[in-house]
Amino acid sequence: MSFQFAYLAGLMPNLAVAALVNLRLSAMIIVLALIGGTALTILRSLKIRPVNAIIAVLISFIRGTPLLIQIFLFYYVLPAIGLDLSPTVAGVAAIALNSSIFISETMRGALITIDPGQIEAATALSLPRHLVWAKVILPQLFRRVLPVLVNEATIVVKGTALLSVITVVDVLRTAQQIASASYRPFETLIGAALVFLAINLTISLLGRRVEGRFAVQRA
Amino acid sequence: MAFDPAILVQYWPLFLQGAWLTIQISVQAFLLGYTLGIAVALLGLMPGRLPRLAAASYVEVLRAIPFIIILFVIYYGLPFSGLRLPAPLVGTVALGLFASAYYAEIVRAGILALPRGQFESARAIGMSPLQAMRHIVGPQVARAIVPPSTNMTLTMIKESAVLSSITVPELTYQGLVVQGNTFAPFEVFAAVTLIYWGITLAVAGAAHRLERRLGVAQARSVSRNRLAASYLLLERESAR
Numbered sequence: 403m404s405f406q407f408a409y410l411a412g413l414m415p416n417l418a419v420a421a422l423v424n425l426r427l428s429a430m431i432i433v434l435a436l437i438g439g440t441a442l443t444i445l446r447s448l449k450i451r452p453v454n455a456i457i458a459v460l461i462s463f464i465r466g467t468p469l470l471i472q473i474f475l476f477y478y479v480l481p482a483i484g485l486d487l488s489p490t491v492a493g494v495a496a497i498a499l500n501s502s503i504f505i506s507e508t509m510r511g512a513l514i515t516i517d518p519g520q521i522e523a524a525t526a527l528s529l530p531r532h533l534v535w536a537k538v539i540l541p542q543l544f545r546r547v548l549p550v551l552v553n554e555a556t557i558v559v560k561g562t563a564l565l566s567v568i569t570v571v572d573v574l575r576t577a578q579q580i581a582s583a584s585y586r587p588f589e590t591l592i593g594a595a596l597v598f599l600a601i602n603l604t605i606s607l608l609g610r611r612v613e614g615r616f617a618v619q620r621a
Numbered sequence: 622m623a624f625d626p627a628i629l630v631q632y633w634p635l636f637l638q639g640a641w642l643t644i645q646i647s648v649q650a651f652l653l654g655y656t657l658g659i660a661v662a663l664l665g666l667m668p669g670r671l672p673r674l675a676a677a678s679y680v681e682v683l684r685a686i687p688f689i690i691i692l693f694v695i696y697y698g699l700p701f702s703g704l705r706l707p708a709p710l711v712g713t714v715a716l717g718l719f720a721s722a723y724y725a726e727i728v729r730a731g732i733l734a735l736p737r738g739q740f741e742s743a744r745a746i747g748m749s750p751l752q753a754m755r756h757i758v759g760p761q762v763a764r765a766i767v768p769p770s771t772n773m774t775l776t777m778i779k780e781s782a783v784l785s786s787i788t789v790p791e792l793t794y795q796g797l798v799v800q801g802n803t804f805a806p807f808e809v810f811a812a813v814t815l816i817y818w819g820i821t822l823a824v825a826g827a828a829h830r831l832e833r834r835l836g837v838a839q840a841r842s843v844s845r846n847r848l849a850a851s852y853l854l855l856e857r858e859s860a861r
Contacts, residue, residue: 405701443855446855446856447851447852447853447854447855449851449855449856449857451857454855454856462818462822463814463818465775465821466775466817466818466821466822466825467779467814467817467818467821468779468780468781468782468783468793468817469779469782470782470783470785470793471782471793471796471810471813471814471817474793474796474806474810475810475814478800478806478810479806479807479810481806482806482807483807510855513852513853513854513855514853514854516853518846518848518849518850518853521846521848521849521852521853522846522848522849525848534852535852539852539853556684556685559687560686560687560688561687563687563689563690564687564689564783566689567689567786574687574689574690574693581697587693587697587701588694588697588698588701591690591693591694591697591698592694592698594690594693595686595690595691595694598685598686598687598690599682599685599686601685602684602685602686603681603685606685
């Protein structure tokens, strides 16, 4: 059996259509994770002891267990306690939770690089707490974590490939379906790899350009 | 729904076997990945455009593709070229390859962070090349690469769960087998999750001790400004 480039080229349109599923889910996950990560960071800054203790366990759990297992937990275990989610919803929820935790941990690291004098100045102007967050801290924080967010976006895109395991028809599952009909798994999987390569290299490239613009603004 | 410990009592040998295979695969993939990673990092630091381009492409390509697809391409691609290998071996090699791209970046950054002339200065004050590596260069590079290497190794251990999808009988696979036999997802995934959590906590703990011995800077000076700390710190300061 030889590698057939014509066959690979022929199936790329199908895989590109399936890629829209990965892109749509990734976009949803990133928006959810950014909101979740920011909310979690602000919540942690309130330093309510029991709340932070629970969050600390959650962080350790999410960072200490495989994403695939977290997806299984949402897919297999939640129905057992009466919460029946579709594979897509379960998968999006699992990856979004995972990503929120990682984004919040990144924000924790970036927060201490913000000049304390700015908080003093804002408080001296009697800015209420929510405005200190909205006008002083968050704009700088987002700018600082942007490179990590771009990286996190590529991790999320790669994570959506795992959803094929819980029957979401994404690029990988589409490739597997095509392969099981044509008996040419190698070409179809290479095709799937190329799709992810294209998506993630584009994200990295766009990320670098956006960072460049921010760098110029700052100078 | 009640938690039924009988399932865990009945199936614990499977979980144990799975966990042991996960550990074995992780150790082997770490050794393979780090060796390859160092080689790729050194290739990238060689003079000339071609080696640098080769190393950079290797890293970029492996980092842009989901591990599950790298795994499938190798697993289904090898028989295609007439080579049939057992799934655990294929899985270990794929995991090592995947990790090597990240290790290469870590090692490269660690070497580049070293101030110039450290080795030469050590030689100039009379150290042998071996002493210079052992006392001057080695500790500085180690300090820079241990924390990110730990992170990557934890990521790699967690990615090994994906090997279940090519029937490698590691922890996740055994969990899915027991789940298929018992239809008790809660008990099964609680056990699997806790075992993974235990493994990663143990590795993180060991790495933390290593970092302390190497003198990696611990928690940066905490802001003494109470007002700022109320916004910018997420934990209470420990009592001093």
